[in-house]
Amino acid sequence: MAKQAFKAESKRLLDMMINSIYSNREIFLRELISNASDAIDKMYYKALTDESLTFNREDYYIKIDVDKESRTLKIMDTGIGMTEEELENNLGVIAKSGSLAFKNENELKDGHDIIGQFGVGFYSAFMVADKVTVLTKAFGSGQAYKWESTGAEGYSIEPCEKENVGTEIILTIKENTDDESYDDYLEEYRLRSIIKKYSDFIRYPIKMEVTESRLKEGSENEFEEYKEEQTINSMVPIWRKNKSELTDEDYVNFYQEKHYGFDKPLKHIHIKVDGTVRYNAILFIPENIPFDYYSKEFEKGLELYSSGVLIMEKCADLLPDYFSFVKGMVDSEDLSLNISREILQQDRQLKFIAKNIQNKIKRELESFLKNDREKYELFYHSFGRQLKFGVYNNFGQDKDVLKDLLLFYSSKEEKLVTLDEYVSRMPEDQKYIYYATGETNERIARMPQTELVADKGYEILYFTEDVDEFAIKMLMSYKEKEFKSVASGDLGIDEESQEKKEAEEKENKDLLDYMKETLSGKVKDVKISTRLKNHPVCLTADGEVSIEMEKILRAMPNNQEVKAEKILEVNADHDVFRSLKAAFEQDKEKAALYTNLLYNQALLIEGLQIEDPIEFTNNICKVMV
Numbered sequence: 001m002a003k004q005a006f007k008a009e010s011k012r013l014l015d016m017m018i019n020s021i022y023s024n025r026e027i028f029l030r031e032l033i034s035n036a037s038d039a040i041d042k043m044y045y046k047a048l049t050d051e052s053l054t055f056n057r058e059d060y061y062i063k064i065d066v067d068k069e070s071r072t073l074k075i076m077d078t079g080i081g082m083t084e085e086e087l088e089n090n091l092g093v094i095a096k097s098g099s100l101a102f103k104n105e106n107e108l109k110d111g112h113d114i115i116g117q118f119g120v121g122f123y124s125a126f127m128v129a130d131k132v133t134v135l136t137k138a139f140g141s142g143q144a145y146k147w148e149s150t151g152a153e154g155y156s157i158e159p160c161e162k163e164n165v166g167t168e169i170i171l172t173i174k175e176n177t178d179d180e181s182y183d184d185y186l187e188e189y190r191l192r193s194i195i196k197k198y199s200d201f202i203r204y205p206i207k208m209e210v211t212e213s214r215l216k217e218g219s220e221n222e223f224e225e226y227k228e229e230q231t232i233n234s235m236v237p238i239w240r241k242n243k244s245e246l247t248d249e250d251y252v253n254f255y256q257e258k259h260y261g262f263d264k265p266l267k268h269i270h271i272k273v274d275g276t277v278r279y280n281a282i283l284f285i286p287e288n289i290p291f292d293y294y295s296k297e298f299e300k301g302l303e304l305y306s307s308g309v310l311i312m313e314k315c316a317d318l319l320p321d322y323f324s325f326v327k328g329m330v331d332s333e334d335l336s337l338n339i340s341r342e343i344l345q346q347d348r349q350l351k352f353i354a355k356n357i358q359n360k361i362k363r364e365l366e367s368f369l370k371n372d373r374e375k376y377e378l379f380y381h382s383f384g385r386q387l388k389f390g391v392y393n394n395f396g397q398d399k400d401v402l403k404d405l406l407l408f409y410s411s412k413e414e415k416l417v418t419l420d421e422y423v424s425r426m427p428e429d430q431k432y433i434y435y436a437t438g439e440t441n442e443r444i445a446r447m448p449q450t451e452l453v454a455d456k457g458y459e460i461l462y463f464t465e466d467v468d469e470f471a472i473k474m475l476m477s478y479k480e481k482e483f484k485s486v487a488s489g490d491l492g493i494d495e496e497s498q499e500k501k502e503a504e505e506k507e508n509k510d511l512l513d514y515m516k517e518t519l520s521g522k523v524k525d526v527k528i529s530t531r532l533k534n535h536p537v538c539l540t541a542d543g544e545v546s547i548e549m550e551k552i553l554r555a556m557p558n559n560q561e562v563k564a565e566k567i568l569e570v571n572a573d574h575d576v577f578r579s580l581k582a583a584f585e586q587d588k589e590k591a592a593l594y595t596n597l598l599y600n601q602a603l604l605i606e607g608l609q610i611e612d613p614i615e616f617t618n619n620i621c622k623v624m625v
């Protein structure tokens, strides 16, 4: 049969596998055993739920065979097997398994990095083998097939003989090189230790012929060697074990073996509940954002087992959207094997478990925040955005669950703080929780609108993400303190300056009216500012929609032309205001010119576009000449 070429991406990955200097080659065995276990899961499930099939527990196992003579290592399973078509689709293209759907091309250049980060599955076999042969017979099919490849040139598929349903993967192990001893992978003790290390929790026996020694019959000091088939793994699923028996490394290995993520988890949560509904769960909080996390393609969910049998790979109903970053599995004896997706959604037990899990995650995150702030911030850096969406979504129905998990950058502390920390530090006379919005912390720090509040010595929370202000609007208040934008109308500071402002507005009424007229259609009003110290002007917003929100809503796909009602505030104590006043008295045209210039300056400071840049620069020239 003619050779077929690998798909382009597969070929690139293969090249990397073959040539990689990756130090962790041994994981190929974990990958192949996981695949075998998954395939047996599928078969096992069929046998349990299909009454026409007979079921024998002993029929489900994985077997490892080594032959030093022919340099072959064989991984055999009694799983569901693959049809010709599946062979083609599963082993001819890797991109499909998700392993290769990279965020960007650059990551491809450094093979080392990639292999470390991505679970590469079947292809990792080429890290240790020159040739890979797959013999497989699918459940329900009369014909077996052989897939074979010596690497990057391609692969062939042809019919072959194989008695039982299942798959055999035969690796022809590479010859030793100067810096790598491939012989290791033909050594029994080495294989045993790799299996123990990564695959101890696999639910099916991993059998292997091992060499043992015993006293020779009739002798007291002479030993003889003999071969014996043993089960290498303990087979107790990790979630059934006691936490005290397990090390952090065990959890990390489980996470990686399960391909929950390509990173190391930041935290694991092991739950055992023995109440009205019994269940075990192991949950993980990943460190890194999955590349598709903030996209439509991302699917949340936990693996769902019923008494140790996998019944669903991604059960979305177990996780609320705001905790969608959580990975892991749940096993319950109280769920039926045959439960369908539709019925599952209504299932009371499942609802109970979901609620329970949600509470546990919340409490874990809270204690994480309290006890390991540095790591929590790493987590928050990746998934804080999701928590904030959670506050905002569904009209804020979950805000109370989430509000204590939020962090915002503080002007005073110059780091992330919780709302509780903010409120507990508030001076007695401070009425509101102040915040300012902008692109970066540096830019916000220099915004004119923050001057008064900062001058007063109050802390300001900086909002740099689009979702921040929306989330806070939904939250409305924290511990009875309302949130207030530094750009909002009444800052609740200082009665005195309020009186002074009113007097100045009265005194300058004609000028302000003239400015308002000059800017008609652009601003709703022109007012004397109480918040400015060093800047001549700034823009603020009246009403519900802030300027920042206007920017965000405008950038949305179906923008609804929502506009903030802008107010131009002028600083009556600024020299520029005195020039403006003088111009108004002597030369109205000049006053209009100044007004326009100031308005455009205010737009620029807000990060808004000025309507007519040419006119703006012409106006500056006019002033200079």
Ligand code: ADP
Binding pocket: 031, 035, 036, 039, 077, 079, 080, 081, 082, 090, 091, 094, 097, 099, 119, 120, 121, 122, 123, 167
């Ligand atoms: P992944 O396991 O991440 O999907 P792999 O490259 O390891 O990626 O495997 C690709 C696919 O090939 C698997 O999803 C599975 O459908 C199939 N496969 C691999 N090994 C076996 C096996 N031993 N038995 C049955 N199917 C297998």
